[in-house]
Amino acid sequence: MDDKKSCPDIEVLFELADLFKVFGDSTRLRVMVTLSDSELSVMEIAEALNMEQSTISHQLRVLRQNKLVRVRRDGKQMYYSLDDDHVKKIIEMGLDHILE
Amino acid sequence: MDDKKSCPDIEVLFELADLFKVFGDSTRLRVMVTLSDSELSVMEIAEALNMEQSTISHQLRVLRQNKLVRVRRDGKQMYYSLDDDHVKKIIEMGLDHILE
DNA sequence: CTAACATATGAACAGTTATTCATATGTTCA
DNA sequence: TGAACATATGAATAACTGTTCATATGTTAG
Secondary structure, eight states, rough: OOTSSSSSOHHHHHHHHHHHHHHHHHHHHHHHHHHHHOEEEEHHHHHTTOOOOHHHHHHHHHHHHHHHHHEETTTTTEEEEEEOOOHHHHHHHHHHHHTT | OTTTTTTOOOOHHHHHHHHHHTTHHHHHHHHHHHHHHHHHEEEHHHHHTOOHHHHHHHHHHOOOOHTTTEEEEEEEEEEEEEEEHHHHHHHHHHHHHOOO
């Protein structure tokens, strides 16, 4: 039988809530949208959003821990990019709902 | 030109963050998943999740305000159901990410 | 090695949020 | 009308979270 649509158990829903929490912050969302265009360093992101380096770094950590972004070191800089296409799809789904 | 993929402006991203915040709570998520099977009254939801009526009622209000659930009165009871298919799709997208 | 730079991290604070308790609103039935 | 029931709401509290400041870690060039 196809099990994909069956009711996910409680533990998974807790994990899922944690994932959506990550999307539920405008700074993180803006970081993700910014990264959907191109790979960027921490400072480039901070400048693009006009926010402090520290703030962005803290939020990038959250995104990293949730496997929403990837990092690559190049010299002194760390270059971040979106981890997979789920990210874009989740954001688009959300936009669909908002834009009716 | 097709504009769908263009960078959403800041205001929209704030709205979007608010939407994802709603999904970022396990109680609300469980309510939504419970409602994906069938329309239920407040008490039925509370019993299904083994939580207080008041807690569920408060959270249903949040879901209502965000147009994620619909209500229908039948006598003393209020019957809630999911508002549209975006809800299920957003949850499924999230699950896809979690389950790798 | 050292200075200069990029990023990460810890502690603290302010603002937000989910839950609970108590109670109000609204509906049905006798 | 009044009692019983279902739901909604307000206030209070405890827990969580994002940002900032200060500083640590790590890298490169001289």
